[in-house]
Amino acid sequence: MGFVFTDARLIDGIADSPREHVDVVVGDDGRIASVAPHDARRWGAERAGADATDDLTVIPAGGHSLLPGFVDVHVHYTIDARLETNNGIRDALHQDPAVAAFIGAGNARRALHAGVTTARSAGAAHSRDIALRDAINAGFVEGPHLSAAGGAITITGGHGWEFGHEADGPHEMVKLTRALARDGADHFKIVSSEAAQITSAVAGAVEMTIDEIKAVVDEAQRLHRTVMSHAQPSAAVIASARGGVNSIEHAFLADRSALEVVREHGTVLTPTLTVTDVWSNIPGVGQDIIDNQKRLSVSHRRSCEAAVSLGIPLAAGTDCGVRGVTSDMLWREIWNLHDHGLSAMDAIKAGTIGGARLLKIDGQVGTIQAGKRADILMVRGDPLADLKRLSNLSLVMKAGAVVRRSA
Template identity: 30%
Template sequence: MKYVIKAAKLFDSINASVIENVEVHIENGKICNISKIDENAKYDCEIFDFSHDAELFVMPGLIDSHLHLAHGGVDAREKDDRDPQVALRMYHNGIRNLLVGVTTQRDCGAKNHIDVCYREGLRLGLINGPRTLICGQPIIATGGHCTYMGRQIDGRDEAAKAVREQLQQRVDFIKLMVTGGVSTPTGYPTTPQMTQEEIEACVQIAHNNNKMVSVHAQGGIGVDWCLDAGVDSIEHGMYLTDGQIDKMVRQGTWYVPTLYAIHAIAVEGAYQEVPMSQMMIDKCAVAFKQHAVSFKKAYDAGVKIAAGTDYKHGALFEELKLMAGYGMPNEKVLQCATWNAAKMLRLDDQIGAIEPGKIADIIVVKGDPLHDISVMSDIKMVMQNGTIVVEEGRLTPTTSYKFYPIQ
């Protein structure tokens, strides 16, 4: 299929700037050319003309770099659901993310490798959803954070084996739960649960197999151990010290703050349909203010940042609003959800920008997010892999799927 998209404003995510009055040529799912609009040109393809409305903003598809599709974000009892129910919820949450412009997402853990089946369903075309990177089961200390879905380990050898088990499932990256968390009854965000030796063993095996290591590390000495081991990204990082931030800059470690996840529990947790536990609310009430401080310091210091939501689906715009509210310029915020995220995921040769050779993941926003970031909640159109999948809030469902080749 061939398309031409004409734009009054197009976001250049690589340079965090706007290009005006351009047309994007798309063929066979890829961007093949970008040029100034030629009003006299005749094209033998479908044309989407947004050039006469300065309030329509064309930009790359969004990337949510940290989420858990298995969670609905409201009812903690869902953690005990049977696997088929979890799989259905993953599909539902993926659609919610696609509707708000997320064309790529990184799922940071699910029980029993349900995420492996979800990714396969996407690959075969059985279901709609954002392109998805998976980690399988997060690796955790016995009794540690997220026991309901984690691969529990004790000792260096068991840690290495746990990584190999995830690699056997052909995961895209490895996820570790190093510190406690706001939902952990057995620890706190600043207390380490995995040992330094266990972390090192996991990183060694993952890096030997060219896989990134993403780490749930909210604060304390556990963050230092992760940085010493050479992990690729710190997730959450609510209690980062100046020394840890400095080391992240020097090592090029990525930071995915997930601001909205903590903020939402602190501010809304007691009032949602199924209230959060008082333990979680109390932890987040303390943490979310320090979280903002850590984020501001990390940005000011030059830490590489990508945007992620954690467990609230269809809400990436809420994360972007907080990032902007804490002092990051809007164009840099958009970069965190596009080009930065693509670089962190090592997919910048394929996605994250609108330029020739890239996959045609493109969204149209109603309004100018460089002036008002809140308009990121209003998505007019979503193109994924060169196909229109969402238009005016309506999903175009997949109608056929691939078959496995005959062996």
């Protein structure tokens, strides 16, 4: 049994403006069968419900917009991000495995119900995102299609070692990359600098050499996998772009000349603006963190606005798992991208087709087109007029199955 959304406004992930009065048919194979101008005679409002002729369930979508399912390209689902319970990433390392599995399941479900139908993990302690991916694929757990990194690749004692695996020098990097692929990683996450986010004592210094970065990238290419690089200061951003990574994460401290190198190499940027957004007003931290955060917010805004003005391709990633950043905040990253200079339409594209391109799965997801997987969101009214509408979806469909529908 398939579905037909009737008389919708369509934001298809490709066009620069929405199409009005469109019918979208979803086949029982979980794929989009057709996208066509609204046929009022065939799909009148009175036909809502099962249609005997075509065996399709009619979903009246008049006054609503359809858009592709969200792609969140930076998630840490196995970390409990709630303000009350998150005590930093070291917790993830020592977390009881069963508890970590439940946290991952809860976060994956919360993300899916908020419209995230595809996600890319940015590292999990003990590579637990691999088991989470398999549990979602097996139907044990509700969640987005998840691309797993396994643990992040860090230098010994570098940022994120608690949710990663340590290696030093190109030789060890190659060996670790191979081991992660053997154990089921879909892509690789490297940590090329400190995280200036954490305390005022951490400046965001470079951690990986360009030779180490290249060692991972070369091996990843041999294995037909992509590489994402946590990089905050200009030097790490430049080394990551020159080293050939597919995306740079954060770039909180990068200046315009570093971003010019990013553009030159065609590297995607995932700014994770929601982190500084949430942390600009986070309760229960000391004055040093508040001051540090104010400084970071200024340089992060400058960095992202420069990237927008340079036309660097952006993808939306929340970095959920960071304290206070929960897995249902992709809509907020889209809103933030718009606040930093992208048009509302381009911000939605960054959260859909932009992420799909980065994951090299844009042939399957990221747009609403015949033949694509039916990952579809429905929202009342026009989200282009107010992106905050994306926080309140009327319907979430993943691979042709209705996950959630509000009355």
